[in-house]
Amino acid sequence: MKKLLSLLFVAILVFPLAACGGNKEKADTTKEDKKEISVEEMSFDELKEAAKGSTVTFYGWGGDEVLNEWLDNTFAPIMKEKYDITMERVPMDIDQVLSQLSGEIQGGEEDGSIDMIWINGENFRSAKENNMLFGPFTEKLPNFNDYVDATNEDVTLDFAYPIEGYEAPYGKAQFVMMADTDKTPELPASAEEFKAFAEKYPGKVTYPALPDFTGSAFVRNIIYELCGYEQFLTMEADKEVIREAVAPAMEYLRNLNPYLWNEGKTFPDSSTTLDNMFADGEVLLYMTYGAYDAAVKIADGAYPETVQSFQFDKGTIGNTNFMAIAGNSGNKAGAMVAINEMLSPEIQASRYDSMKVLPVLDNTKLSDEQKAAFDAVDLGKGTIPQDELLAKRLPEMPAELVPIIEEIWAEEVVGK
Incomplete structure (x- = not known):
């Protein structure tokens, strides 16, 4: 009888504790579960089972x-229906994301608030080198193995930095410029023609102030155009070495200043500001990493149908944006399931159709039916054909060079 009472007393104590913990929607949350089997040891089917009923946060x-x-109305419902996973999108600039992640890790938070992260470039390098990311994980994803060319540098390198399975591709981007051909029939095909365009239309051309992502890309494109790109792919991150290498481009940009909006004394604070200026007719050129942004804006009525994208004849920089998993994520299983789904042909085709994002899948690995889904996408008006666009795709330079170039630009170009 005493034994029975003891058991009942233990049950009474345990039940409220279990009930209190039942609302935490995370996979691999309890320490006992972690001891039994870690996500590193799970098969993908086990990951799906562990992630059922959980919530995955996606920061970006x-x-x-x-x-x-x-994300909210297409991807999230699919994740809920197929896997019983709730997707929670958390909008936040990447520097804030990494600051929050760093604080949680330093504070010893094992079940962190951040699961998936939209990231690339110097931010990825910094996060990986500071042990803030979980991985490698891509080899555990069936869709990565089945549909992605894991040997392609767009997948193995992020701004020339080895990925080593700590990121999965999300979408491809490529730098393009655009103009309203009804107002300006000229579409500059080189840095020299770009300067001539600015001289013809003084005050009607500009680019975002660095370190804005798009403004920085424009400056790197000018560097590639005037200095070549090959030397930068293996260049050491020495400021004076880089300063000497980019000198012709900095001189070009200084000489461009007098013809820019506000005579180059100031620059728009962001690509969003420049977009608004272009839409309002305050400037005649816009630039973006979104290769098909013109089609999206024309379809939305933000741009007239006479807007046309273009690029320099020598090419423009392309890169890939990625998804990573926080090192202290409380739901690594759910994050891997979500990233795997993002790499499915159906989801990649949906992104291509809805947002005109260049897909990251290897076309040769797709079935005829899957290829047909991509071929059926109408890219809309004002775009560069994909074959032409990718034929002029130039590689990103190493991530550690980018902030140094931005410093040199601030010193040698701003207000000069």
């Missing part, structure tokens, strides 16, 4: 309303 830039709508 929230400034693209078309993307936000797609």
Whole structure:
């Protein structure tokens, strides 16, 4: 009888504790479960089972309303229906994301608030080198193994930095410029023609102030155009070495200043500001990493149908943006399931159709039916054909060179 009472007393104590913990929607949360089997040891089917009923947080830039709508109203419902996973989108600039992640890790938070992260470039390098990311994980994803060319440098390198399985590709980007051909029939095909365009239309051309992502890309494109790109792919991150290498481009940009908006004394604070200036007719050229942004804006009525994208004949920089997993994520299983789904042909085709994002899948690995889904996408008006676009795709330079170039630009170009 005493034994029975003891058991009942233990049960009474345990039940409230279990009930209190039942609302935490995370996979691999309890320490007992972690001891039994870690996510590193799980098969993908076991990951799916562990992630059922959980919530995955996806942190990243929230400034693209078309993307936000797609994530909330297309991707999230699919994840809920197929896997019983709730997707929670958390809009936040990447520097804030990494600051929050660093604080949680340093504070010893094992079940952190951040699961998936939209990231690339110097931010990825910094996070990986500071042991803030979980991985490698891509080899555990069936869709990565089945549909992605894991040997392609767009997948193995992020701004020339080895990925080593700590990121999965999310979408491809490529730098393009655009103009309203009804107002300006000229479409500059080189840095020299770009300067001539600015001279013809003084005050009607500019680019975002660095370190804005798009403004920085424009400056690197000018560097590639005037200095070549090969030397930068293996260049050491020495400021004076880089300063000497980019000198012709900095001189070009200084000489361009007098013809720019506000005579180059100041620059728009962001690509969003420049977009608004272009839409309002304050400037005649816009630039973006979104290769098909013109089609999206024309379809939305933000741009007239006479807007046309273009690129320099020598090519423009392309890169890949990625998804990573926080090192202290409380739901690594759910994050891997979500990233795997993002790499499915159906989801990549949906992104291509809805947002005109260049897909990251290897076309040769797709079935005829899957290829047909991509071929059926109408890229819309004002775009560069994909074959032409990718034929002029230039590699990104090493991530550690980028902030140094931005410093040199601030010293040698701003207000000069």
